[in-house]
Each structure stands twice: as C-alpha cells, then as structure tokens.
Amino acid sequence: MPLIKNGQIADDTWQVLEDDAPLPEQGDVIVALERFLAEIDQIRTRSGRTGIAIENTVDPQEVTAHLDDLDLIALDFPAFTDGRAYSQARQLRTKQGYTGELRATGNVLADQAGFLLQVGFDAFEVAADQSLDVWNKAANSMALAYQRGYGGTQKTRDKLQAARPLANTSNCALAVEQSLPI
Amino acid sequence: MAKKITGPQVLTANQLSDGMAVFLSNDNVWLTSIENAQFARSEEEATDLEACALPAIRSNDIVDPYLIEIEETEAGPVPVEFRERRRIAGPSVQVTFNTRPNGQLALAS
Amino acid sequence: MYRYDEFDTTFVRQRVDQFRDQVNRRVSGELTEEQFRPLRLMNGLYLQLHAYMLRVAVPYGTLNAAQMRKLAFIADKYDKGYGHFTTRQNIQYNWPKLPDVPDILDHLADVEMHAIQTSGNCIRNVTADQWSGAAADEVEDPRPYAELMRQWSSLHPEFSFLPRKFKIAVTGAQADRAAIAYHDIGLRLKKNGSDEIGFEVLVGGGMGRTPMIAARIRDWLPKQELLAYLEAIMRVYNLHGRRDNKYKARIKILVHELGAEEFTSQVEEEYTRIDAPRVMPPAQELERIAAYFAPPAFDDLQDDSPKFMQHEEEDAAFAQWVERNVAAHKQRGYAIVNVSLKPVGGVPGDASSDQMRAVADLAEQLSLDEIRVTHEQNLVLPHVRKQDLYRLWQELKKHELADANIGLATDIIACPGLDYCALATARSIPISQDISNRLGDIARQREIGDLKIKISGCINACGHHHAGHIGILGLEKRGQEYYQITLGGSGDERASVGEIIGPGFSSETVTDAVETIVDTYVGLRQNGETFIEAYRRVGPDPFKEAVYAAH
Numbered sequence: 001m002p003l004i005k006n007g008q009i010a011d012d013t014w015q016v017l018e019d020d021a022p023l024p025e026q027g028d029v030i031v032a033l034e035r036f037l038a039e040i041d042q043i044r045t046r047s048g049r050t051g052i053a054i055e056n057t058v059d060p061q062e063v064t065a066h067l068d069d070l071d072l073i074a075l076d077f078p079a080f081t082d083g084r085a086y087s088q089a090r091q092l093r094t095k096q097g098y099t100g101e102l103r104a105t106g107n108v109l110a111d112q113a114g115f116l117l118q119v120g121f122d123a124f125e126v127a128a129d130q131s132l133d134v135w136n137k138a139a140n141s142m143a144l145a146y147q148r149g150y151g152g153t154q155k156t157r158d159k160l161q162a163a164r165p166l167a168n169t170s171n172c173a174l175a176v177e178q179s180l181p182i
Numbered sequence: 183m184a185k186k187i188t189g190p191q192v193l194t195a196n197q198l199s200d201g202m203a204v205f206l207s208n209d210n211v212w213l214t215s216i217e218n219a220q221f222a223r224s225e226e227e228a229t230d231l232e233a234c235a236l237p238a239i240r241s242n243d244i245v246d247p248y249l250i251e252i253e254e255t256e257a258g259p260v261p262v263e264f265r266e267r268r269r270i271a272g273p274s275v276q277v278t279f280n281t282r283p284n285g286q287l288a289l290a291s
Numbered sequence: 292m293y294r295y296d297e298f299d300t301t302f303v304r305q306r307v308d309q310f311r312d313q314v315n316r317r318v319s320g321e322l323t324e325e326q327f328r329p330l331r332l333m334n335g336l337y338l339q340l341h342a343y344m345l346r347v348a349v350p351y352g353t354l355n356a357a358q359m360r361k362l363a364f365i366a367d368k369y370d371k372g373y374g375h376f377t378t379r380q381n382i383q384y385n386w387p388k389l390p391d392v393p394d395i396l397d398h399l400a401d402v403e404m405h406a407i408q409t410s411g412n413c414i415r416n417v418t419a420d421q422w423s424g425a426a427a428d429e430v431e432d433p434r435p436y437a438e439l440m441r442q443w444s445s446l447h448p449e450f451s452f453l454p455r456k457f458k459i460a461v462t463g464a465q466a467d468r469a470a471i472a473y474h475d476i477g478l479r480l481k482k483n484g485s486d487e488i489g490f491e492v493l494v495g496g497g498m499g500r501t502p503m504i505a506a507r508i509r510d511w512l513p514k515q516e517l518l519a520y521l522e523a524i525m526r527v528y529n530l531h532g533r534r535d536n537k538y539k540a541r542i543k544i545l546v547h548e549l550g551a552e553e554f555t556s557q558v559e560e561e562y563t564r565i566d567a568p569r570v571m572p573p574a575q576e577l578e579r580i581a582a583y584f585a586p587p588a589f590d591d592l593q594d595d596s597p598k599f600m601q602h603e604e605e606d607a608a609f610a611q612w613v614e615r616n617v618a619a620h621k622q623r624g625y626a627i628v629n630v631s632l633k634p635v636g637g638v639p640g641d642a643s644s645d646q647m648r649a650v651a652d653l654a655e656q657l658s659l660d661e662i663r664v665t666h667e668q669n670l671v672l673p674h675v676r677k678q679d680l681y682r683l684w685q686e687l688k689k690h691e692l693a694d695a696n697i698g699l700a701t702d703i704i705a706c707p708g709l710d711y712c713a714l715a716t717a718r719s720i721p722i723s724q725d726i727s728n729r730l731g732d733i734a735r736q737r738e739i740g741d742l743k744i745k746i747s748g749c750i751n752a753c754g755h756h757h758a759g760h761i762g763i764l765g766l767e768k769r770g771q772e773y774y775q776i777t778l779g780g781s782g783d784e785r786a787s788v789g790e791i792i793g794p795g796f797s798s799e800t801v802t803d804a805v806e807t808i809v810d811t812y813v814g815l816r817q818n819g820e821t822f823i824e825a826y827r828r829v830g831p832d833p834f835k836e837a838v839y840a841a842h
Contacts, residue, residue: 083452
C-alpha cells in the first residue's frame, strides 16, 4: 500500500507485526492494541519505535495513559462510509493531546482527504492505483471550512477576515447590507 | 435477496447520463423499451446475460444492472414485479405543466 | 434574510467545482459507481426510478424572489417545467441529466443556493418554523441559529459519514409548526426562570419503520453553547450509533437502546471534554448573522385595515381564504399568507415554473421579498400588509394558488411514491389525488374542519404518515398496492404516533375507508371538537367498527 504524507509518496518504515510474530528489538513496528497493552513493559525496552492499530469500535481513552509510548496510531476505515475513525482522531488530537503520527488505513479515498486532514490524520495508506495528483487535488479542493477548532489547511471565516482587513474588503454587498437601517 | 425465479428474465439497468431505465436487446444494444429485450430462460443463460452488462459498465454507459423476471404476453414482455411495471410505465401523474422545449415525457406511458 | 459574504460565496463555488470534478471523474470512469454514489448523494443527487433526482436545499425554508425565479429557470432549462417542494422544505427536480448537474449547481450558486448535504449520511438541511420572524407567538426568531447550524454542518470534517442521515429542526414558538419531536435533534427557543432565552434540546425523534417521539435531554441550554453541545451529541452518535443494520442506524435507536438517561449522561460527559470557546464562533459572528434577520422595513400601520374588512364582508370566498390561509403576524397591520400547493386533485407540493415566477413577483411586490417553504409542502408569503390581502388573493387565483384549504382535508402531504422514487413500494400521489377529489368540495372540507392526512409510499415515511391524523402507508403484496391506515398521529407540540387500525385496503377502496373515517368523526364529534380531539376522546374503536363493517 502506498503511503502519502505531506502530499508526497513517503517511504513506509513501519512494519505491521502479526500477533504471533516475536517482538523485534529494533525497527518500527505496528502492533494490535491488545498486544501493546499486554506487552507494554517489553515494548518500553525496545530501541525501535512502536505504534498501534486500533479498531474503530475502540474508545481512544483506552490508550490515554500510553500516548508517550506511541509514535504512531493507525485508525481503520473498514468502508470509506464508516466514519467512526474521524471522531477517534478528533478525540486523540484534541482532548488527549496526541502528537505522533495518525495514520488512516483501510478504505481511504481521495475524496476523504480534506476531512481526514482536518480531523488530524497526517499519513494515509491508499490503494495502489491512487494517483497522487488526484489525491492532492481532492485534498485541497476546499480552501475554506466553517468549523472552528479543526485542523487542515482550510481557512475559517475568522482567519479569512483576519487576513483581510476590513478596509480591503471587496464585498460591497455585505457592507451595504449591514448598514441598512434596522 | 435471491427469489426463486421461474419465468424468463431480461437484463435492465439505468443509463449513466440521464438515469433512464434501459434493457439489453436481442442485438446486444441497450434500449429504453423492453419490447425487444433479450431473454434468459435458464440459470445458465441468466448468468451469461448478466455478464453482458460488463462492456457497458466499463464504457460508463450504464449503472446498476440487474435481472428482472418477466411474463411473455401478446403485447410483449411484462415484468412480474409491480415495481418494475411502474418503472417501465413512468409516472402515472400526467405532467401537465407548461411544457417547454425539453418537456416531453421521457417514457411514454 | 441571510446574504452570502465572500466566504460563503467562495465556499459554495468551490463545492460546485469539487462536484464538477467528481462528475467528470465518474463520466470518464475514473470513479466507479460504487465510489461515486456516496459522493453524489452528499450533493443531493439520487438515481431514481426513471431518472436522476436533484434535491436543492432551501435553508430553513427561506427564499427570496430572485432565488424562486432561479428555481423556475432551472425547472424550464434542465427539467420539465416544474419542481416538487418537500416535507423537508427543499425542492426536488425529477428529470435532470448527470452532465447538467454541475451547471445547475452553478446557477444555484448565483443566487446563494446549493444542494450540499440534501442527502447522504450527514447532517441534512436544517428546517425551521415556516413563520419564523413573522409569527405572533414566537419567543425569538430561530433562523439566525438555523443559519449558524447550516454553516457549521456544511462539509463537517468529522460528521459527514455518520451511521445514517441526520435531521435537525428548530422553532422559536410554543406551537410546533416544525415537527421538532419527530427529528433527530429538535430545538425550541424558550425562556428559563430568569427570562433568558435558550434552547430546549430534544433528541431521537423520527419516522421510518420505528417511529419515535424525541426525548428531552436538556431543558434549557444557553444559546452561545449550541454548537459545542451539538458537537457532543454528534460525536456520541458517530462513535456509538449502530452501523450493522441500516434500519437501526438512526440516533433514535441509540437513544432507545441506551435509554434517554444514559444517552444524556454520555452526551453531557462528552460535552465536558469539549473546548467550547474553540468551537463556538465569537459573539460578533453571531451578531453578524443575526443582523441579516433583523425585522424588515415594516410600514407603521393601524392593526385594522378598513379596506380589508370591507372585502372580507363583501366577498365570502375571500373571507374563507382569509380564515384558513392567513395567520397572525407579530407586526401591527401585517399578516402571514399561506399559499396552498394543494389544488383539489393536484399533486401535493408540485409547482410549475410559471407559478414559481408568480409567487416570486408577488413576494417582491407584497411580502418584502420573502417566501417560505413549509414542511407541509405549501408556500408562505410571510409579510403581507392586511390592506394588500385582497389584491394578493386575486393575483393568486389567476395562478391557481388560492385554494382556501390550509389545514383542511385536501391539504394532504404525500411523498413522490412509486411514481418517481426508487425506494417506494406503492404510489402515493394518485391516492392523494383520489382523496382530494372525493373530499374536495370546499363546503364539505370546511364542515369537516382541521384534518391532517399524510401519505407515504413506503415504510421510510417521507410522507409523514405516522404524524397524520389519518396516516396512509402504501405497501405492495403479490403485485398489488395496498394501503395501511393509521389514526391519531400528530406532528405538533402534542406529538403522537398514529396507530394501525387493521388490515390494509386496495387502491380502489382506501379512499372509501378514509371517507368512512371522516364521516364517522363528523357523526360523533361533540362541541366543535376537531378530528384529533375527537379521536383522543373516543380512541380507534368507533372508526374501526365503521370501516371494517362497511368494507
């Protein structure tokens, strides 16, 4: 599966570890949540980085205590219409303050890219035939967003207005509307 | 859910461009009329007929193909399912509004 | 009315471009139908029985004349010269072609309209009391909050792939004209003990195969906390709503399975974790939006217009229309006019492009450029001077828009049913027409009085049959349509779910059954009781006896 990060195809240094495979001392591995919790002491002694894959039915609060031990969290989209991982990502990024890599796996389509970035994903495992151009175009097709407090490159109205001082406004209609006698 | 099929079947789909119901004809052409539709009279023939949708799907001409059971009547094939009969008949409501250039009913009822 | 600024304009245009690109990718085959379907549904484009159907949002049911004219233009240029106003205050076009849809959306953007999230498993068009800003009984105009929610819900990054569709309705009045108890979230502006205005929050109402009346989860929510609180509700639903069964995926099932108390505590817990100031717009943003909904420039008038009173006295037909179709306005000397889209024997909610243009002209001339769409599939001219009512009525008559039947037996709600809809199991429109013709005599309708008949062509209940005083559900068995009747439903502030009275009726006999029910009511009513009042007193038995004895 190609990996997209920062709008580029990225090298994937991470290896998904089967549950029965021995835990290597070195290298970046992604393990299942259960294994991570069960072998946490051993994991802490590794020199390589560790990430977890969690299903979209898991409450992210289950890993709150271990965020410092994690360099990657992979959230799954079993179907691209199953949007639970958006809320998991949002919870991890906001109230849990997770700052490591947040990877979208499973059914990840270009037309989701904008939303995924906004809720805090920064790495995307995409289908082999996904064109990078189409991905980037879709990811940037909306330059604006109404929702405050989300990430992504989209500007909210506050930011747009801050970037455009009132004297510079080209929107005469708005100015007239607002000055109507009430 | 697969129902027990007893009678002959024809292959229908919707046109990608305008959504109109279409039927695969004896000449392997998709037509808006069921009149000359190709029949499948056995399970084998049904599987073969269904496969005939692939080229039109690949060329992005049709979407959502499926088989429907029909009865052969003097007036031609008539779907067994009520929904399919309505789908062919078009709205029972006469569109009486001001008819503009593109205002003809797409499906004669 | 709200006007787009540069931000809104750019947003909607970019959304059109994004969709144009998606359509192009579909036509070229880059997107499969399976991939494209959820994308087109996010923009209101369905593939129906005979053609595509495009549902255009009429945010909280508010339009101006220019917008209505544009809807007429689209009907003529890209459709068959008509449109269908829906129970969600939207308009549907039944015959657009896929390659034309991006162009239609561009035309809509010209008048600050769109089709964003009029379908799909996302937050749908927010609906509101159609008399907002005009109703005499309103605590506060809910439209600024409806607009705030429109913006907040548009392309929401977290809540665009919910378990199922999500509908929010808001009212500012005690009398519920927006059916808030039948919505996923229902909001009512009300005062608390200290005379401050906030929101009563209902969650988990809905129709479909498991009709439910919403539970109240907050008696009073400060207005400035609205979006943060909604975010908490949405997150609990997005994470925990069922996705294993489409028919159990609405929030009403989650509320029901958890119990309202547990659901409420999960929402409240999530709410404590939300950084509300980060989510809510600053106060000046709320003020910016609210300024657009400031009362229009009303004339200073006497409450009574002698001219109007004289016409009312001299012209009985006009007086009847006033009695049924005209409602009290908060501004002295003004009235709210309900324009019926239910001509006897007609298709409920359909309007021709000529009728749309006529309403647009009249709105401009006589209603301060405002039009509303109602969830009962009628239109409203909200700000008419009483002295202009007679002239307005005469003009409406010319366009067959003056039926004096608001709230009467022929003011029927009907979904498109199996005449158009791919999901339908039976037709609704011909049944509606048949009942309308049967009960259509205006004297008889007036004698029957307030009666809400609502017809759905399948279990999804788009025709609100559960909330009908008389509800009719069309089903199909062995190649025949048949119709189940429910009685006692109501979508207002005393919301109730109708009860099935017994075996269904054929398309030939259902109108007889409805007539028998109506006649039974007329026979047993006391002291001017309405149908629903009488039903609540006597229950279903007298109706069952009459119907099943007669058929």
